[in-house]
Amino acid sequence: MTEMSYLDGNMLDGPMRELFTVDLSTAMGRCENCGMTGSMASLHVYSHAPGLVARCPSCKEVMVRLVRGPDRAWLDMRGTTYLQVPMPMEQTRPGPL
Amino acid sequence: MGIVSPGFQGRPRSQEPALPPGQYLTEDFPVLSAGPTPRVSLDTWEFVITAENGNEFRWSWQELMALPQETPTVDIHCVTHWSKLGTTWHGVSLDTLLDGVDTGAHFALAHSYGGYTTNLPLDDLRGGRAWVAHTFDGAPLPAEHGGPARLLVPHLYFWKSAKWVRGIRLKTMDEPGFWETAGYHDYGDPWREQRYQGD
Numbered sequence: 001m002t003e004m005s006y007l008d009g010n011m012l013d014g015p016m017r018e019l020f021t022v023d024l025s026t027a028m029g030r031c032e033n034c035g036m037t038g039s040m041a042s043l044h045v046y047s048h049a050p051g052l053v054a055r056c057p058s059c060k061e062v063m064v065r066l067v068r069g070p071d072r073a074w075l076d077m078r079g080t081t082y083l084q085v086p087m088p089m090e091q092t093r094p095g096p097l
Numbered sequence: 098m099g100i101v102s103p104g105f106q107g108r109p110r111s112q113e114p115a116l117p118p119g120q121y122l123t124e125d126f127p128v129l130s131a132g133p134t135p136r137v138s139l140d141t142w143e144f145v146i147t148a149e150n151g152n153e154f155r156w157s158w159q160e161l162m163a164l165p166q167e168t169p170t171v172d173i174h175c176v177t178h179w180s181k182l183g184t185t186w187h188g189v190s191l192d193t194l195l196d197g198v199d200t201g202a203h204f205a206l207a208h209s210y211g212g213y214t215t216n217l218p219l220d221d222l223r224g225g226r227a228w229v230a231h232t233f234d235g236a237p238l239p240a241e242h243g244g245p246a247r248l249l250v251p252h253l254y255f256w257k258s259a260k261w262v263r264g265i266r267l268k269t270m271d272e273p274g275f276w277e278t279a280g281y282h283d284y285g286d287p288w289r290e291q292r293y294q295g296d
Contacts (some may be wrong), residue, residue, distance in 0.1 A: 004130040004241065028242040046131050050176050050256055050276055060133060067280040069293045074280030 009043035024027040034059035117287035120180040128241045135261045145264035149202045158222040164189045171251035174287040187232035191222040202267035210261040212273035254285040
């Protein structure tokens with residue numbers, strides 16, 4: 001009896017780039033269900049399905065669902081409290097003259 | 098259904114007359130899953146129909162087996178475009194399970210071990226069109242295909258045939274399930290190619 005295999009969250013980067021310019025592989029996410037915060041690349045992604053289902057590696061609850069139709073996509077991130085995305089350092093604002 | 102032929106919408110015409118539009122024939126039985134495979138012991142397995150007033154109707158595995166059994170041979174159509182023809186199952190008709198359930202509900206939400214859900218009109222579970230199936234091709238339904246028991250509603254896309262089914266909640270209002278809240282169609286008729294919302 002075979003267990004359904006999953007991929008790691010790095011595979012989400014390509015499909016998500018269709019929607020956003022964020023590099024998801026370097027982002028952190030917080031699981032809405034258990035509160036675990038970790039790399040989005042560590043999620044368990046089930047792709048042998050009508051869409052991509054990314055689950056928390058700790059509690060196994062769904063954090064991301066991405067469905068791609070021929071001309072539309074649906075993104076459900078209700079299981080992700082937040083995404084923490086690395087950003088370039090802001091330029092130092094000039095002080096008062 | 099529109100009067101415009103599928104050819105004008107750019108959809109591939111199926112070569113097999115038995116296949117709905119956009120489907121291809123497979124001899125395999127692909128395994129699709131949105132999460133880890135639940136392992137449910139027959140000792141603790143139960144199926145429960147919850148009416149809209151909260152009344153519950155429960156069956157243990159032994160009680161399910163004691164009900165009249167049917168052996169439907171049906172074609173199944175997955176929304177990921179594969180179809181498998183002439184599959185033979187063994188199980189209990191939803192007509193049998195719903196018999197004696199007093200309800201005025203028009204909708205159903207099937208729910209599964211592992212948390213999966215899918216919605217259907219209650220009428221589509223009646224009329225000899227839906228079963229709780231526990232045997233496939235003469236053998237106990239393997240866990241990867243939804244065993245111990247799955248819903249079998251072959252006239253709709255196969256995501257409606259919930260694997261590892263645990264029960265059905267009867268609803269006065271339609272409540273979208275797991276895939277239906279992520280873009281998939283609330284009804285899912287393969288012959289009308291109702292894959293996504295708005296199709």
